[in-house]
Amino acid sequence: MTPTAAAPDRERVIEAADRxxxxxxxxxxxxxxxxxxxxxxxxxxYAQFPSKDALLVEVLRHRRSIWDAGIAAxxxxxTRPVDKILAVYDFLDEWFRTDDFRGCGFINAFGELxxxxxxxxxxxxxxxxxxxxxxxxxxxxxxxxAELAAQLAILAEGAQTTAAISGAPDAAIHxxxxxxxxxxxxxxxx
Amino acid sequence: MTPTAAAPDRERVIEAADRxxxxxxxxxxxxxxxxxxxxxxxxxxYAQFPSKDALLVEVLRHRRSIWDAGIAAxxxxxTRPVDKILAVYDFLDEWFRTDDFRGCGFINAFGELxxxxxxxxxxxxxxxxxxxxxxxxxxxxxxxxAELAAQLAILAEGAQTTAAISGAPDAAIHxxxxxxxxxxxxxxxx
DNA sequence: CGCGATTGAGAACGCTCGTTCTCAGCGATG
DNA sequence: CATCGCTGAGAACGAGCGTTCTCAATCGCG
Numbered sequence: 274m275t276p277t278a279a280a281p282d283r284e285r286v287i288e289a290a291d292r293x294x295x296x297x298x299x300x301x302x303x304x305x306x307x308x309x310x311x312x313x314x315x316x317x318x319y320a321q322f323p324s325k326d327a328l329l330v331e332v333l334r335h336r337r338s339i340w341d342a343g344i345a346a347x348x349x350x351x352t353r354p355v356d357k358i359l360a361v362y363d364f365l366d367e368w369f370r371t372d373d374f375r376g377c378g379f380i381n382a383f384g385e386l387x388x389x390x391x392x393x394x395x396x397x398x399x400x401x402x403x404x405x406x407x408x409x410x411x412x413x414x415x416x417x418x419a420e421l422a423a424q425l426a427i428l429a430e431g432a433q434t435t436a437a438i439s440g441a442p443d444a445a446i447h448x449x450x451x452x453x454x455x456x457x458x459x460x461x462x463x
Numbered sequence: 464m465t466p467t468a469a470a471p472d473r474e475r476v477i478e479a480a481d482r483x484x485x486x487x488x489x490x491x492x493x494x495x496x497x498x499x500x501x502x503x504x505x506x507x508x509y510a511q512f513p514s515k516d517a518l519l520v521e522v523l524r525h526r527r528s529i530w531d532a533g534i535a536a537x538x539x540x541x542t543r544p545v546d547k548i549l550a551v552y553d554f555l556d557e558w559f560r561t562d563d564f565r566g567c568g569f570i571n572a573f574g575e576l577x578x579x580x581x582x583x584x585x586x587x588x589x590x591x592x593x594x595x596x597x598x599x600x601x602x603x604x605x606x607x608x609a610e611l612a613a614q615l616a617i618l619a620e621g622a623q624t625t626a627a628i629s630g631a632p633d634a635a636i637h638x639x640x641x642x643x644x645x646x647x648x649x650x651x652x653x
Numbered sequence: 654c655g656c657g658a659t660t661g662a663g664a665a666c667g668c669t670c671g672t673t674c675t676c677a678g679c680g681a682t683g
Numbered sequence: 684c685a686t687c688g689c690t691g692a693g694a695a696c697g698a699g700c701g702t703t704c705t706c707a708a709t710c711g712c713g
Contacts, residue, residue, distance in 0.1 A: 297578045300490050303700055314661050375578060383628050384574030388487045388565060401629045424641040427634055431621025438573050439591045444617055451614040451645055458644050493670055504691050
């Protein structure tokens with residue numbers, strides 16, 4: 274058993290669990306389902322992750338890196354800070370139109386387990402504050418206030434829950450145009 | 464057993480379950496906990512609600528009426544449509560500073576059970592669209608576009624998740640000032 | 654070819670929880 | 684005062700699930 278040979282197992286399990294947890298909710302998915310979907314037997318699965326909770330933590334970490342990569346890729350096509358900010362909403366728009374979109378995984382996980390698991394609550398909070406910091410960085414480049422950053426982040430969060438629950442994918446478009454107005458207002462005021 | 468005598472039981476159960484479900488999550492709360500908190504024995508409890516799912520539906524209905532009443536009360540102190548809109552964010556601000564605030568109960572319930580229970584998903588969606596309609600009505604009185612209404616609703620949703628997960632109660636204040644800017648922009652443009 | 658370590662498949666265990674059942678106590682009624 | 688029906692408290696039941704264990708098949712190595 275070389276340590277490198279175990280890596281594909283880990284990834285397969287995390288990706289399968291992520292897909293299942295996101296699609297059906299965490300508590301609704303049994304370890305047997307993870308095993309079936311990943312093709313990794315229970316024994317190896319528990320060799321990699323001591324418990325379902327530990328697996329969940331890794332799944333959330335994985336999901337965070339996916340999100341970060343998506344945001345970075347969306348920003349890469351833009352040069353000006355303003356466009357990088359607006360690219361966030363374009364990224365959301367694309368995501369919302371995905372077939373298996375079911376809201377923000379962190380918001381969902383927080384709603385389901387945030388009160389019971391401090392670990393889950395912490396990871397969700399970190400993801401949100403990370404995003405807020407990212408937006409704040411871009412806003413700073415713009416020379417606008419920190420309040421604008423908070424408002425832009427709130428718009429993004431609201432778009433996600435609105436798209437998820439109301440099933441309105443155009444929430445991203447509305448958030449985007451609102452963001453543009455807020456940015457313009459902040460810049461002309463300064 | 465007069466039918467009117469059963470009413471207090473119903474209310475006590477619904478209120479106790481609502482408090483527990485909201486505080487800890489739905490699946491984390493057993494029927495025994497509901498029984499203990501409400502003081503209503505299991506037998507009567509199951510006489511009123513055929514299952515936990517049925518109880519949950521009533522709990523969500525109850526929560527919806529509480530929300531509606533809160534919004535209505537907040538709007539009552541204002542006369543102009545603009546102030547009624549801004550009153551929504553004042554209401555959120557007050558709510559966010561509550562000790563036991565843990566986000567929007569509908570967003571949480573959707574995240575936990577929306578994928579598994581179409582009933583829960585439907586009730587959450589109805590609550591959100593109801594709120595969107597309410598905002599849309601006020602925006603219409605203002606003579607502004609339907610897009611502004613969508614944007615204002617997104618701000619309210621985003622403030623709720625931000626306050627819940629990031630633990631930032633001032634999300635309501637940021638949403639409020641953003642709302643004011645968007646409203647002003649929409650009105651001067653017209 | 655033979656033997657021992659490893660592994661995969663799934664059975665088994667223990668716990669939780671939704672739901673139902675039992676039974677002792679009690680109040681009403683004739 | 685005796686009896687009958689109802690009620691409350693909690694035991695009991697059955698299912699689901701996280702986690703562990705069994706055991707036969709397999710692979711590597713001498």
